[in-house]
Amino acid sequence: MNPQVWSAVGSCATALVAIVAAGVAFWQAGEARKLRKEQAQPYIAVYMDISPVSQQVIDLVIKNFGHTVAYDVEVTFDPPLVRSSGSGNDTEPVHVPKTIKTLVPQQEWRCFWDSGISRNGVDLPDSHHAKAVFYEKPGRPPRARHELEYELDYEVWHGIEFMVQYGIHDAAKAIGEIRDHVKTWTESPNRGISVFTRNGDALDEKRGRERSESRRKSEEISRKVLPSDSSERQEISDQ
Numbered sequence: 001m002n003p004q005v006w007s008a009v010g011s012c013a014t015a016l017v018a019i020v021a022a023g024v025a026f027w028q029a030g031e032a033r034k035l036r037k038e039q040a041q042p043y044i045a046v047y048m049d050i051s052p053v054s055q056q057v058i059d060l061v062i063k064n065f066g067h068t069v070a071y072d073v074e075v076t077f078d079p080p081l082v083r084s085s086g087s088g089n090d091t092e093p094v095h096v097p098k099t100i101k102t103l104v105p106q107q108e109w110r111c112f113w114d115s116g117i118s119r120n121g122v123d124l125p126d127s128h129h130a131k132a133v134f135y136e137k138p139g140r141p142p143r144a145r146h147e148l149e150y151e152l153d154y155e156v157w158h159g160i161e162f163m164v165q166y167g168i169h170d171a172a173k174a175i176g177e178i179r180d181h182v183k184t185w186t187e188s189p190n191r192g193i194s195v196f197t198r199n200g201d202a203l204d205e206k207r208g209r210e211r212s213e214s215r216r217k218s219e220e221i222s223r224k225v226l227p228s229d230s231s232e233r234q235e236i237s238d239q
Helices: 003-039 168-182 200-225 230-238
Strands: 044-050 057-064 070-078 082-084 091-093 100-103 108-115 127-135 145-153
Touching: 044 070, 044 127, 044 145, 057 070, 057 100, 082 108, 100 108
Parallel strands: none
Antiparallel strands: 044 057, 057 108, 070 100, 070 127, 082 091, 127 145
């Protein structure tokens, strides 16, 4: 093969490599642009979470995990969410707003779904299909619309074991009980507080005197009742 042919083959190979490199660069640029767009849009998640009030209570949470504001958030469930009413087998619907106008990044909407104690033994569906529809901008179309779907399964919480944790809610409850107890420390209609003081040294001294006086009286009674010398004891014995 003459040099001109080799030169032509080399030129074609160089052009092919350049075309492939350009294609890869274009694809990478598109992926990067797509990733930036996804990172810059809202991301609404619908899930179940243990309530901060009690580990026996399950909350429904709608949260924006994205980096921009979500507008006109609409979440629907199939079948509709219901919970136990706490009285027998009665049930009641779980209220979810038809539209949440705004959810800023990391903001959540949370509500009580059900309690494991009252739900036990009640015939309720465990599986629910959730669909979240939301927008990147407020106002009327045209605007970017997003739709995400989730499966909520209450069965995963059945029989769960947990450790009892005490937090700020328990502290607030204890403070409330202390407040109610302090309210009873009154002695007049104007809600004055009854105060009792104690002088420890004076009280200890008083108790010491009382013990000494009691011991003295006991010894005095003993002297009056029992014989005072051996001759009297002998006389009593002879008699």
